[in-house]
Amino acid sequence: MDDITALILDDHAAFRRGFARLDDARNPEQMRAVWEPLALHLEIHAEAEERILYPHLLRRGGEDAEAESLDAIRDHNKIRDAIDESRRHDIGSDEWWSAVWEARRENTEHLGEEEDEGLPDFRKHASIELRAELGAQWLAFYREHPAGKGLMFRDKDPERYVEAYTE
Ligand SMILES: [Fe+2]
Ligand SMILES: [Fe+2]
Numbered sequence: 001m002d003d004i005t006a007l008i009l010d011d012h013a014a015f016r017r018g019f020a021r022l023d024d025a026r027n028p029e030q031m032r033a034v035w036e037p038l039a040l041h042l043e044i045h046a047e048a049e050e051r052i053l054y055p056h057l058l059r060r061g062g063e064d065a066e067a068e069s070l071d072a073i074r075d076h077n078k079i080r081d082a083i084d085e086s087r088r089h090d091i092g093s094d095e096w097w098s099a100v101w102e103a104r105r106e107n108t109e110h111l112g113e114e115e116d117e118g119l120p121d122f123r124k125h126a127s128i129e130l131r132a133e134l135g136a137q138w139l140a141f142y143r144e145h146p147a148g149k150g151l152m153f154r155d156k157d158p159e160r161y162v163e164a165y166t167e
Pocket of ligand 2: 046049072076110114
């Protein structure tokens with residue numbers, strides 16, 4: 001079985017490796033080759049969590065599930081905003097690096113919170129069957145949206161998002 005929380009950790013490891021690879025990129029072509037797929041993966045991952053993980057965390061998680069979800073959507077928005085900002089600048093320019101570092105800092109902070117708060121909460125409260133079922137949905141989501149095809153990566157209002165799944 002593919003436990004959704006394990007699949008999420010695999011993505012998180014890929015993000016850390018991606019940002020580390022960026023440190024070794026020596027020219028704009030190399031930077032583009034690392035950053036574009038990494039940025040897209042970050043966007044697809046956040047969208048997948050918002051569609052597949054957080055609705056279930058909100059319904060089944062512990063008493064902190066709401067706060068964890070609010071934090072997550074806020075963080076995803078900050079990461080999306082930094083990625084959008086990077087796309088407004090020439091790759092390798094100071095402005096580009098500054099946006100990429102903003103995405104990196106926000107992402108690193110977010111991964112830690114998700115791994116230490118939201119995911120443990122979900123593991124404690126969700127059945128093994130649900131974790132496997134959502135793992136299958138996660139893989140299907142990636143299959144159905146190769147390179148993010150058909151997805152819009154928009155910021156979401158955190159309060160409205162949480163309300164929609166807790167009514
Ligand atoms: Fe994540
Ligand atoms: Fe996340």
